[in-house]
Amino acid sequence: MDFELRGQIVCQGEEIDNCRLKHMEAEILSSFSDIQKGERVAISLKRTPVMMVTIFALLKKGIPFLPIDVSFPTERLIYMLDKAEISTIISDSDLDIGGRNIFRLPDVNTSITHHVIEAEERKVDPNETAYILFTSGTTGLPKAVNVLRRGLCNFIQGIMERVEFPKECRIACITNVTFDIFFLESVLALTQGMTVVLADESERSNPRLIKKIVEENKVNVMQCTPSTMKMLEMIDPGLGFLQNMDVLMLGGEPFPLTMLGSLKKIVRGRIYNMYGPTETTIWSALSDLTHAEEINIGKPIKNTRIYIADDQLNLLEDEKEGEILIAGEGLARGYLNDDERTNKAFVFIEIDGKAERVYRTGDYGYLGRDGNYICTGRRDAQVKVNGHRIEMGDVEHHIGRIPDIKNSIVAADPDDENRLICFYLSEKKLKESELRKEALKVLPDYMVPSSWMQVEELLYTSSGKSDRKAMLERHKRFKQMSPSDMGTEETDDLLQVIRECFGFTGQEVERDTVLKSMGVDSIKYVQVLVSLEEKFGVEFEDEMLSGDYFVTVNDLIEFVSNGI
Numbered sequence: 001m002d003f004e005l006r007g008q009i010v011c012q013g014e015e016i017d018n019c020r021l022k023h024m025e026a027e028i029l030s031s032f033s034d035i036q037k038g039e040r041v042a043i044s045l046k047r048t049p050v051m052m053v054t055i056f057a058l059l060k061k062g063i064p065f066l067p068i069d070v071s072f073p074t075e076r077l078i079y080m081l082d083k084a085e086i087s088t089i090i091s092d093s094d095l096d097i098g099g100r101n102i103f104r105l106p107d108v109n110t111s112i113t114h115h116v117i118e119a120e121e122r123k124v125d126p127n128e129t130a131y132i133l134f135t136s137g138t139t140g141l142p143k144a145v146n147v148l149r150r151g152l153c154n155f156i157q158g159i160m161e162r163v164e165f166p167k168e169c170r171i172a173c174i175t176n177v178t179f180d181i182f183f184l185e186s187v188l189a190l191t192q193g194m195t196v197v198l199a200d201e202s203e204r205s206n207p208r209l210i211k212k213i214v215e216e217n218k219v220n221v222m223q224c225t226p227s228t229m230k231m232l233e234m235i236d237p238g239l240g241f242l243q244n245m246d247v248l249m250l251g252g253e254p255f256p257l258t259m260l261g262s263l264k265k266i267v268r269g270r271i272y273n274m275y276g277p278t279e280t281t282i283w284s285a286l287s288d289l290t291h292a293e294e295i296n297i298g299k300p301i302k303n304t305r306i307y308i309a310d311d312q313l314n315l316l317e318d319e320k321e322g323e324i325l326i327a328g329e330g331l332a333r334g335y336l337n338d339d340e341r342t343n344k345a346f347v348f349i350e351i352d353g354k355a356e357r358v359y360r361t362g363d364y365g366y367l368g369r370d371g372n373y374i375c376t377g378r379r380d381a382q383v384k385v386n387g388h389r390i391e392m393g394d395v396e397h398h399i400g401r402i403p404d405i406k407n408s409i410v411a412a413d414p415d416d417e418n419r420l421i422c423f424y425l426s427e428k429k430l431k432e433s434e435l436r437k438e439a440l441k442v443l444p445d446y447m448v449p450s451s452w453m454q455v456e457e458l459l460y461t462s463s464g465k466s467d468r469k470a471m472l473e474r475h476k477r478f479k480q481m482s483p484s485d486m487g488t489e490e491t492d493d494l495l496q497v498i499r500e501c502f503g504f505t506g507q508e509v510e511r512d513t514v515l516k517s518m519g520v521d522s523i524k525y526v527q528v529l530v531s532l533e534e535k536f537g538v539e540f541e542d543e544m545l546s547g548d549y550f551v552t553v554n555d556l557i558e559f560v561s562n563g564i
Contacts, residue, residue, distance in 0.1 A: 003059040007190040009049045010170075010217055011198040016049050021190075024050065024108040028057040031106050035063055035088070040132065041103065042066045042081060042089040043177075047200045050108060051177070052186055054090060059149075059187070062124035066132040066144075067177040070095065072444045076142070083144050084132050084336055126150035132336060133180055133278050136382075136391040136447070144336035147180075151281035154329035156188045158301030162286055164270055166246040169194040171221040172214055174204040174228075179387060180278045181252060184223055194221070207231045207526055208542040211241045220269070223249040225387035226259060227417065231523045234530045235545070239266045249274050251283060252387030254377070255295050264290070273297060275375060278389075279345065279359045280304070281330035287372060296372040297365070304328035306373055307358060308366055313349050321366045321376060325349065325358040332359075381468065383412040385420070386521060388446050392468065395420065395449070398442040402435060404428050409458050410449060411468035413475075417523060422449035423458060423471050430454065433513055440516075450520060451503075494557045497535065501528045511554040515547075522547050532556075538563035 005025055009016045028050075035041065041058070043065050045051040058065045066084050068077060070093070078098040081089075088101045095102055130149040134142040173185035173196050189196050197217045203209040210232060214222065222245060224232075229250060233239055242248065245267050250259075251274030263271055269290075275297035276284035285306060287298025300306050307325040308316045316322045334342030348355040362382060365375040381392035395410045399422060408424040422435075432452045439448045453475060459467040499509050502520060509518065515525075525547050529540050538560055543549060550556045 003056060003187065003191060005053070005056050005190055006193040007195060009052060009190075009196045009198055011047075011049055012200065015195075021049065021053055024053045025057050025060070027106050027108045028054055029061060032057065032061050032063065035061075035103075037062070039088070040064045040066065040084055040086050040129075042068050042084075042086050042100075044068050044070055044089055044091040044093065044095060045105075046092055047177075047198060047204065049198065050092070050105065052190065052196065052198065053108075054105065055186065056190065059130060062128060062149075064129035064132060065090075066134075067182075069176065069178045069444070070097075073440065073442050074098075075442055076444070080134050080142060080144070083134075083142075083338075124149060126153065129333070131183075133178065135278055135389050136394045141397075142394070143338060143341055145278045146333040146336045147278070147281055148333055151330040151332065152183065152187070154303050155183075155281045155283065155301070156191060158304065159184065159188060159283065159286075160192060161302055163247060163249070163272060165192070165194070166220055166269075169221050169246075170217060170219050171196055171223075172210070172217075172219045173198045174210055174213075174222075174224065176204070179252075180282045181223060181274075181387070183282055184249075202543070202546050205522060206542065206546040207235045208545050211236055212542065214241050218244070220244060220246040221249075222247070223251070223274075225252040226250055226255055227253060227386040227523055229259060229263075230417075231526050233262070234523075234526050239263065242267050245269050248272070249286075251275060251286075253384045254375070255289070257295055260289055260292070260295065275373075276326075276330075277359070277361055277363075279332045280326045280328075280361075281332065284326050284328075284330055285373060296368060296374045298372050300326070300328070301330075304330055305356075306367075307349070307351075308373075309349065313347065315349070315351075316366075318367045319369065321364055324361045324363045324365050324373070324375065326361060327351075327356050327358040331357060381466070383418050385412070385418050385446060386523065390420070390447055392466075395422075395443065395447050396466075399424070399439060399449075401442060402438045404430060405435075407458060409466045409468060409471050411472050413472060417521075419451070419521070419524070420447075420449040421451045421453065421472070421475060423453050423455045423475070425456075425458060426454055433509075433518075436518065445516065446521060450518075450524070494560060495553065498528075498532075498553060498556060501531045501535075509553060511552065511557065513553045515550055515553065515556070532560055536560055536563065 005021050008018050088103050090103045126149045128149055130147050130152045133145050136142055171185055171189045171194050175182040175185055197219050199213055243266050246269035248267050249272045255273045270288055271290050273287045273289050274283040276282055284304050285297050285300045287296050305327045308322040309325055310316055310322050334346050345360055348357055362378055362380055363375050364379055365373055368374050383390050392410045396408050399408045404426050406425040408422055410420055410422050412418040412420055435452050436448055459470040526545055
């Protein structure tokens with residue numbers, strides 16, 4: 001596959017046609033002459049058409065790249081860059097990450113031509129690396145997944161064979177570039193001649209602005225996680241903005257059956273459930289649930305095979321539950337510079353007398369009578385939070401570095417959107433705000449626990465493993481027994497009401513508390529603002545639903561007070 005740019009991009013109301021995109025690509029390609037063959041680079045670019053075209057130029061040139069998010073702690077970014085052996089970052093900002101070289105692109109924003117400049121061609125081996133993405137690791141160190149060009153090509157071809165995209169396709173691009181499903185909204189879309197409606201950073205994290213983008217740009221294809229859909233439903237309970245959607249794809253997390261029911265009432269087109277880990281190149285299986293009554297993950301895409309095996313990797317009969325193994329063209333080479341973890345996750349099993357390489361997903365499921373696979377969940381300490389894979393061991397490892405914490409167990413509450421709770425031992429009384437502040441120094445914000453509970457003991461199973469389930473049960477009993485000191489609808493104390501909305505029971509949250517230090521994710525943040533709108537009759541402007549608009553609790557209090 002040639003990764004040829006065939007589509008166009010709409011960004012902030014401006015449509016950039018294919019001719020101009022190819023001109024931009026050619027100029028960017030010409031600037032890559034100093035990048036040596038085999039060298040890996042990182043990219044940290046604003047969400048503009050230049051970012052999209054740069055990715056195509058890197059694929060065409062055969063330069064492996066690592067998308068990075070500069071909001072991550074510097075220590076973690078340096079580890080990622082070191083692990084991937086990257087010394088150059090392509091960026092449009094002034095960055096200083098471990099002394100890396102900053103590569104600046106030519107100014108192509110205003111380049112307009114009526115003649116297509118032929119981009120440089122280079123024969124690239126399909127077995128070479130296309131891109132590198134990091135996922136959470138059990139040991140506290142993220143793993144660098146080495147994704148191959150052949151896997152990306154097979155993914156594009158496989159999705160195009162199975163998803164009924166409309167002839168005139170306008171697809172929303174709202175996913176973070178560090179999340180692999182971004183490549184469906186960008187690389188797949190633009191190689192297939194689609195129009196990509198690109199949300200910038202402030203738009204993609206704001207549900208009201210996402211809704212606005214969809215409506216104003218006549219978007220008829222959309223992909224997101226179920227968590228994002230829940231957030232959108234908060235600001236548009238009827239989901240009316242989806243009524244003209246021809247294709248709606250949800251994945252990255254379990255698809256709730258109740259959500260499917262709601263979507264079926266409003267979406268005129270097809271509704272798909274997408275399944276697949278980063279290690280097998282984005283989506284490896286999918287199911288058309290448009291007329292389904294139950295949730296399944298369907299069947300694998302082309303050149304992809306799914307097996308169900310027991311703990312000893314013996315294949316199981318149909319309808320028997322076991323671990324989901326994936327084989328085929330989508331398999332990554334493994335984890336970059338990490339043979340030990342690669343050999344644990346990518347193994348060989350015997351199929352019809354031949355050895356076949358498979359990836360152990362850690363997900364469990366079975367093959368149903370109708371030929372569709374059903375995923376029943378995980379048996380380990382990995383969870384999905386808004387599409388992000390999080391290993392509890394990774395979080396615990398870094399929390400263990402916080403001064404005065406002796407030990408901890410981190411658990412995800414399945415009854416509260418998998419929000420993380422940290423149970424910890426300490427000889428001192430520690431403030432939640434300070435703990436979050438320390439955690440943010442070493443963990444991305446989506447991995448920082450929302451709640452922190454100092455306990456007298458941590459619970460373990462008979463085999464010595466952390467008993468997360470028992471800790472959660474104890475936590476829930478404690479909440480039920482504890483008298484609430486939160487305000488009611490009649491209270492004049494807005495601080496108490498806001499504490500209640502955020503789910504804090506004590507005095508930990510004060511007026512000067514920084515909202516980002518509270519460990520609240522984007523879904524909870526939107527939920528709180530919608531709750532305050534209903535409670536006090538105020539209305540938050542579109543831009544206020546972005547998580548960085550209000551800095552402190554007092555900023556929120558002042559806005560609500562002035563609006564009452």
